[in-house]
Amino acid sequence: MQTKEERFNAIIADNRERINGICRYYTSNCEDQKDIFQEVLVNIWKSLDSFRGDSAISTWIYRIAVNTSLSFKGKSAKNLTITINSDSQILNQVFYEDEAKEKQIQEHHIEMLQSELNTLSVIDKLLISLMLEGLSMKEIADIVGITEPNVKVKIHRIKQELKSKLTGGCHD
Amino acid sequence: MINISDENNMQRLIGRLEAEDKRNASIFKTFRILFLIFAVVYLFFGSIQFYMDLQIINFLGYVSYTIAFCIAFFLMDKHVNMFDRVDYSMPTLLMLKQARLRYRIFPSRATGLIIAVFLFLCLGQVLQTWGSIERFTYTMISVAVGLVIGLIIGCGIWVIRDKPLYDKFGELIHDLESNR
Numbered sequence: 001m002q003t004k005e006e007r008f009n010a011i012i013a014d015n016r017e018r019i020n021g022i023c024r025y026y027t028s029n030c031e032d033q034k035d036i037f038q039e040v041l042v043n044i045w046k047s048l049d050s051f052r053g054d055s056a057i058s059t060w061i062y063r064i065a066v067n068t069s070l071s072f073k074g075k076s077a078k079n080l081t082i083t084i085n086s087d088s089q090i091l092n093q094v095f096y097e098d099e100a101k102e103k104q105i106q107e108h109h110i111e112m113l114q115s116e117l118n119t120l121s122v123i124d125k126l127l128i129s130l131m132l133e134g135l136s137m138k139e140i141a142d143i144v145g146i147t148e149p150n151v152k153v154k155i156h157r158i159k160q161e162l163k164s165k166l167t168g169g170c171h172d
Numbered sequence: 173m174i175n176i177s178d179e180n181n182m183q184r185l186i187g188r189l190e191a192e193d194k195r196n197a198s199i200f201k202t203f204r205i206l207f208l209i210f211a212v213v214y215l216f217f218g219s220i221q222f223y224m225d226l227q228i229i230n231f232l233g234y235v236s237y238t239i240a241f242c243i244a245f246f247l248m249d250k251h252v253n254m255f256d257r258v259d260y261s262m263p264t265l266l267m268l269k270q271a272r273l274r275y276r277i278f279p280s281r282a283t284g285l286i287i288a289v290f291l292f293l294c295l296g297q298v299l300q301t302w303g304s305i306e307r308f309t310y311t312m313i314s315v316a317v318g319l320v321i322g323l324i325i326g327c328g329i330w331v332i333r334d335k336p337l338y339d340k341f342g343e344l345i346h347d348l349e350s351n352r
Binding site: 043046047050051060063064066067068070071121122123124126142143144145146150153 | 260
């Protein structure tokens with residue numbers, strides 16, 4: 001029989017990168033990332049006794065990481081922002097998921113995309129950040145608590161808005 | 173990047189969390205025992221006094237105090253988690269709704285119980301001062317003034333500290349629930 005401490009250690013060891021990934025999206029400040037990471041650990045510890053395995057452990061971890069990050073930033077409601085800092089290959093997923101290899105996006109285009117991503121609303125950034133983590137629509141729906149079709153509609157709409165902004169409204 | 177991987181840091185964090193768990197459990201246990209003792213003591217002394225002077229109104233005052241302490245005991249026992257606990261493992265939409273409830277001007281179902289405790293304490297005080305119009309009036313004025321001042325301070329704190337978060341969580345919930 002595993003103790004709470006052993007379970008906790010095992011979960012953190014397996015999911016450290018997931019948690020780090022989410023922390024990075026929510027702030028570019030290294031100190032804030034450490035604080036959020038620590039708070040995520042605290043909340044995992046507090047929720048560990050009530051985890052019954054109804055959802056996948058990765059979904060459970062993402063929920064705690066996302067919710068903690070949202071609440072952490074929410075403590076100063078005026079500064080509730082999310083910073084999306086990803087490399088160009090990951091950012092390609094936003095538009096070119098089917099043709100990533102063919103598309104060579106220029107550096108300034110990526111910068112523009114990153115800048116536009118950071119002008120999105122908090123919820124839109126939350127959805128995009130989970131998409132950039134490589135999660136399926138169903139997983140995102142499970143984490144966020146809305147239906148899968150609703151997630152698809154929202155992400156489609158965000159992509160359309162971004163395309164429109166980046167191409168100055170000239171896209172099909 | 174994040175230095176929590178360090179084994180010592182992790183052990184320290186776990187130690188802190190375990191200590192916090194124990195401390196919380198101990199605080200709530202102490203409060204529960206305290207309220208239970210108050211309830212028993214008030215009922216005991218009320219009964220003795222009633223046996224000695226047969227003043228039913230006075231006895232009902234003690235009973236009101238006892239009820240107030242019993243509700244406080246129940247509050248500690250069953251609703252303690254509602255004060256400052258948000259379950260972060262819930263889906264984000266549910267977590268936001270739960271968090272928003274915490275920032276309402278009257279935060280949770282526990283508020284009703286807190287008001288009940290307060291009212292029973294007031295009722296106890298009123299019944300104990302029954303018969304003396306001066307003491308009764310003084311008690312009622314004190315209670316009314318206390319209530320108004322408490323309400324004004326509470327509302328002021330809520331508007332400055334909690335309302336921005338309440339509104340912000342409302343916006344996030346609206347964004348998530350909208351079909352856009």
